[in-house]
Amino acid sequence: MKTVHIKSKPQKSISLLIVPHSKEISQINIATWIPKFFLGLILVVLLTSGYLTYDLYSSHNRLKESYDEKAHILKDLEELNEQQKREIENLRLKSAEVQEKLDSIAQLQETVRNLVGLEKTSEESTNNDASPSRGGPALRRSSVMDYEDIDLNTKMKELSSQLDQSSLELSTLIDDVEKRLKYLDAKPNLMPTSGRITSGFGNRKNPFGRGTEFHNGIDIANSSGTKIKAAGSGVVTFAGYSSGYGRYIIISHGYGYQSIYGHNRKLLVKVGDKVEKGQIISEMGSTGRSTGTHLHFEVRLNGKPVNPMNVINNMD
Numbered sequence: 001m002k003t004v005h006i007k008s009k010p011q012k013s014i015s016l017l018i019v020p021h022s023k024e025i026s027q028i029n030i031a032t033w034i035p036k037f038f039l040g041l042i043l044v045v046l047l048t049s050g051y052l053t054y055d056l057y058s059s060h061n062r063l064k065e066s067y068d069e070k071a072h073i074l075k076d077l078e079e080l081n082e083q084q085k086r087e088i089e090n091l092r093l094k095s096a097e098v099q100e101k102l103d104s105i106a107q108l109q110e111t112v113r114n115l116v117g118l119e120k121t122s123e124e125s126t127n128n129d130a131s132p133s134r135g136g137p138a139l140r141r142s143s144v145m146d147y148e149d150i151d152l153n154t155k156m157k158e159l160s161s162q163l164d165q166s167s168l169e170l171s172t173l174i175d176d177v178e179k180r181l182k183y184l185d186a187k188p189n190l191m192p193t194s195g196r197i198t199s200g201f202g203n204r205k206n207p208f209g210r211g212t213e214f215h216n217g218i219d220i221a222n223s224s225g226t227k228i229k230a231a232g233s234g235v236v237t238f239a240g241y242s243s244g245y246g247r248y249i250i251i252s253h254g255y256g257y258q259s260i261y262g263h264n265r266k267l268l269v270k271v272g273d274k275v276e277k278g279q280i281i282s283e284m285g286s287t288g289r290s291t292g293t294h295l296h297f298e299v300r301l302n303g304k305p306v307n308p309m310n311v312i313n314n315m316d
């Protein structure tokens with residue numbers, strides 16, 4: 001029975017001999033498929049772990065590449081961010097500078113207005129009060145101080161509109177100054193001749209008799225032939241003779257002003273002539289109702305005689 005069993009399966013098992021030095025030799029029989037199975041299993045494990053290691057390694061590489069790429073992008077973004085921060089800061093400084101310049105333009109406008117004696121129009125003052133970004137220098141100064149809190153975009157828009165406003169104001173100012181200069185040129189405020197003032201404006205003792213009379217102008221005495229100049233630019237509206245004024249001239253200056261030059265020896269202009277302020281128009285004499293060689297200089301405003309000295313001193 002035992003022999004048959006060994007003969008029927010002689011190649012299906014292998015024997016392991018364990019040979020200790022001190023004890024008996026022992027023998028273990030194991031089936032041949034077992035080492036093959038383990039060999040196969042080890043192979044599978046090796047292949048699997050090899051593949052997994054490769055996969056892990058390549059995943060790691062991909063991740064590293066992706067990380068490097070992202071780190072690069074992040075670095076670029078950080079640089080861009082820094083650059084933009086600098087640009088924004090630059091813009092802030094620049095717009096603060098523009099604001100300061102706008103303030104000085106406003107100040108200059110004010111100076112020019114004061115120089116030519118122009119008041120701010122009521123429309124402009126109303127505008128100033130209505131807009132918080134405009135007005136006095138103190139208000140603008142504070143707007144520069146609050147700068148950090150203001151959105152740059154809003155500030156830029158505000159500056160742009162202020163620039164528009166400023167340029168509008170400047171062209172208005174130029175118009176106003178031109179008008180003002182024209183007016184100042186026309187106003188008969190130039191002393192028309194040299195000499196001694198022998199009679200002022202107002203009540204005076206009648207030089208021809210008793211009592212007093214109202215003197216409509218001033219008398220300036222000098223030698224016969226002394227040059228008489230136009231007190232302001234305008235148009236000659238009369239050049240002729242009357243028993244009172246003698247040979248005399250009337251110049252109309254506009255703005256309600258007229259000037260009259262009496263007792264001349266000789267007239268050098270005629271009706272319709274345009275005269276400049278300071279232009280020689282006649283020579284001093286003693287024609288008409290006169291007690292001696294002098295110029296009777298009279299200024300009328302809206303038809304009424306006013307004190308020529310007040311006009312000359314720009315008090316009227």
Ligand SMILES: [Zn+2]
Pocket residue numbers: 199215217218219295296297
């Ligand atoms: Zn007089």
